[in-house]
Amino acid sequence: MNSPNVPPTPRPVVGPVVGVVGAGQLARMTQQAAIALGVELRVLANSRDESAARVIVDTRIGDYRDLSDLRDFAKGCDAVTFDHEHVPTAHIQALLDDGVAVHPGAEALVHAQDKAVMRERLTEIGAPCPAWRRVSELADVEAFGEEYGWPVVLKAVRGGYDGRGVWVCASADEAREVVDSGVPLLAEAFVPFERELAVLVARSPHGQGVSYPVVETVQKDGICVEVIAPAPDLAPEDAAAAQRIALRIAQQLGVTGLLAVEMFATKSGLVVNELAMRPHNSGHWTIEGARTSQFEQHLRAVLDLPLGSPSLTAPVVVMVNLLGGPDPDVFSRYEHVMANDPGVKIHFYGKDVRPGRKIGHVTALGTDLDEVRARAWHAADCLRGPNDV
Amino acid sequence: MNSPNVPPTPRPVVGPVVGVVGAGQLARMTQQAAIALGVELRVLANSRDESAARVIVDTRIGDYRDLSDLRDFAKGCDAVTFDHEHVPTAHIQALLDDGVAVHPGAEALVHAQDKAVMRERLTEIGAPCPAWRRVSELADVEAFGEEYGWPVVLKAVRGGYDGRGVWVCASADEAREVVDSGVPLLAEAFVPFERELAVLVARSPHGQGVSYPVVETVQKDGICVEVIAPAPDLAPEDAAAAQRIALRIAQQLGVTGLLAVEMFATKSGLVVNELAMRPHNSGHWTIEGARTSQFEQHLRAVLDLPLGSPSLTAPVVVMVNLLGGPDPDVFSRYEHVMANDPGVKIHFYGKDVRPGRKIGHVTALGTDLDEVRARAWHAADCLRGPNDV
Known part of the structure; x- marks a missing residue:
């Protein structure tokens, strides 16, 4: 006993x-x-x-x-x-x-895998979308273009990321090759955006939801190159609206874990662009820049633990992606970067370095936006190395 | 070609x-x-x-x-x-x-292994030490006690840590058993300290040195239980003096990597108590509380990379050690702790839980000392669990 x-x-x-x-x-x-x-x-x-x-x-x-x-x-x-x-x-x-x-379950994850299912559901729940339609023939694209104007954005229903699987077509002629490839497609009206925003939220199986501050993302050739947290000069009511949209999508789609909602900011409001249901490039800044990193938050969510504080640890946080350059010896450039800026944070993913590949990122934190951006870009540019070797 | x-x-x-x-x-x-x-x-x-x-x-x-x-x-x-x-x-x-x-090399590390060698060297370089002497017989201890008063602190020259290998002897009678054990000993005058401080510095093979802010450490039964960064109400000139002492020791002893210098704050100034040459319990707060964690700093130092910024990320950072309690199921208590305080950071080391063993720590950050301490202690107490199960 x-x-x-x-x-x-x-x-x-x-x-x-x-x-x-x-x-x-x-x-x-x-x-x-x-x-x-x-x-x-x-x-x-x-x-x-x-x-x-x-x-x-x-x-x-x-x-x-x-x-x-x-x-x-x-x-x-x-x-x-x-x-x-x-x-x-x-x-x-x-x-x-x-x-x-x-986590997330199949019924939620399908919305991050199938853009047509995603658009149907977002339309159903009233989340702001561009005009869109499934298309299978060139005539469908032409009709869509007649109705909503050119260019028309064609997207592969499945499998695209980092700009792959997205074609901006100025005319039916440009759309022909894409349609002829036989890939299942949807057409979306081109959104003349002012900038791109992203909202990262977490939702636990219990139904607790948390939103990180809205960030601005900067893309180049379809790849995210920079994230600024919080999004500069975003009116508090607009930030709250973006967070409400993301939390509502997470709740309505039954997401468990993280949900990243990429949005276009336009003159007439926000438009949802893409969804991802996992830790996301737009949230790497949270490792040092938020009280709870997106990675910890994801673990908490999938284990159904109470979610952590998403609050900022500094007034301005900037993350710049490190894309591979021709010289793969990134480590040899640490010395310069660290000596130049003892506060910049280097993240290097232990991947083979190939030109253009995401191999790491750097994060700078501070109070002055221009200064923090300059520090992050300087570090990333140095780590990338010379353009010819 | x-x-x-x-x-x-x-x-x-x-x-x-x-x-x-x-x-x-x-x-x-x-x-x-x-x-x-x-x-x-x-x-x-x-x-x-x-x-x-x-x-x-x-x-x-x-x-x-x-x-x-x-x-x-x-x-x-x-x-x-x-x-x-x-x-x-x-x-x-x-x-x-x-x-x-x-890193550190043998000539430096010996000072963290052998307390007599450490005292000799610190005395040589003028670092503040208590009165001390090697002792091998009870008569030596008695003579030391006559000269410097009782109690006398006996320390094993090698091998002690977390309070082990240290005996505070009120009389020759109390010292007898320690001396009779045959362990090589030194005697130190008992230091009537007001509080304990610690200074963590890094030094690279290049000779670059960096000091973290001075912290206050709280010990119980010879084990560190709490670290407050920065040390409350420490006059800037006293903080600078403590940092100078630690940087000087690192330089004079040729330390490469981290050096933690534990000090007593007394009415008449600082006294060096112990040295450690590695990441140290008194620096765990740096994971979230400093721009560069002590662990990153140690890697930078041993790889002879430029050292990182030691600056604080919040006005007040408090770390409380998590010591094992009788109920080993720490994880089942995460829910309460996380729900109660979404900003507290839990660290759990993946070690077997045994009563009194260091199995993790928690860190809280904020602006109000009393509030931050209360948060950290609440989390640690909850994670430790009930005293009887």
Whole structure:
């Protein structure tokens, strides 16, 4: 018989196990948060050389398109989540049916995989969208262009990211090649935006929701290059409106975990552009710039723990992506960057350096927007290295 | 022939390799910084269950007292450093003679291993010390007590930490048992201190030095329980004096990496108590509370990179250690703590929970000292759990 005053034999601590399908930089940065919380991270990787596989002991090699690999992977996980959005929803549903806690679930994630389903649902719930229509023939595109004007934006219904799968067509002629490729498409009216904003929110299975401050994102060639938090000169009522839209989408779509809502700011208001349901490039600034990083927030959400404070830790936070240059020896350039600016934060993802590839990011924090932007850009430019070697 | 305009074939990125001897929580938290910098961390562990071994892929099992294990471990490391101070200096010297970059080196580290050598050297360089003397017989202790008064503090020359190896003896009778144990000892005059302070500095092989703000540490039963940054109500000139002492010790002792200097604040000024040459409990607050965490700073120093900014990220930062209680299920108490305070930061080391053992820490940040302390203590008390289960 146990006396209540005799402590039980201590058992080894094993924190909750969170499985992340995919082993890119998002899973890698999630490991930093997992280490603090004592959460045991497991990743499903293609190879042990991947960004996250280099820093996560419990790396399993497998194919996210294979249900039996996913089932093996999920065994013993307290929650399963994603580094990317490519896992077939049928497989996710099968895991859910097995009793695995998958976040986000299939019914939510489909909206981040299928842009037509996303547009249908957003239209249904009254979230602001550009005019849009599924198109299958050139005549559909022409009719759409007649109705809403040119250029027409064609988007692959599935599989695009970082500007891939998006074509801005000035005429039917330009649309022909895209339509002829046979990729399922939707057409969207071109949005003449003033700038791009993003809102990152988290929602837990309990239904608790939290929004980070609205940020401005700067894209180049379809790739995010810079994020400014908070979005400069954004009226508080406009910021609140953007946050309300994002929280409402998370709630209506049943998102669990993080949801990033990319928006266009136009003269006549906000328009939702894209959704992502995972830690997002527009939230990397939160590692140092928010009291709770997006990676910790995602872990809290998928484990159904109370969400953390999204408040800023500095008046201005700027993140600039580090894209690979021709000289891959980024590390040799640390010395200059660190000596020049002892406060800038370098993040390098342990990926092969290829020109144009996202290989890291830098974050600067401070009070003066121009100064903080200059610091972040200087660091990123230096780390990228010379354009010819 | 290579044209200068043709980029070289990208080669796989492998960041610099830093080997850490020992796999406790210090190495574990260093991994968070290493992930950001793209530094490849390797640890020498006793077992794969240790705190750092759970989160570092390149974990080698071996004995830090065995030179051939250390030599195998050091192969391919750009720098070797320590999670603890127990590696024999003869082995460190052998590695240095092999050409390994070991930081700190043997000539510095001996001062953190041998309290008599430390006192001799500090006295030599004029750093403030209590009266002290090597003692080997009870008569030595009695003579010391006659000269400097009772109580006399006896310290094991080697091996003590967290209050172990320190005996405060009110009389010769109390000293008898300690002396009879045969442990090499030194006697120190008891310092009637007002409070304890600590200064954490970093020094690189280049000779660059950086000091964090002076903190107040609160000990209970010889174990650090709380750290307040910056030390409340410390006059700027006193803070500067403490930082000067620590930077001078680092420079004079040739420390490379971090040096923590624990001090007593007395009515008549500062007295150096202990030295540690590694990331230190008194610096855990820097993870969120300083622009550069002590773990990143240590990596920068041992890789001879420019040191990072030690500036505070909030006016008040309080860290409270989480000591194990009788109920090991710390994780089940996250919900309450997180719901109660969305801004408090939990760190849990993935160690077996045993009563009184350091198993994690919490950090709170803010502007009001009393409020921030109350938040940190509330979180730590809740995580520790009930005293009887």
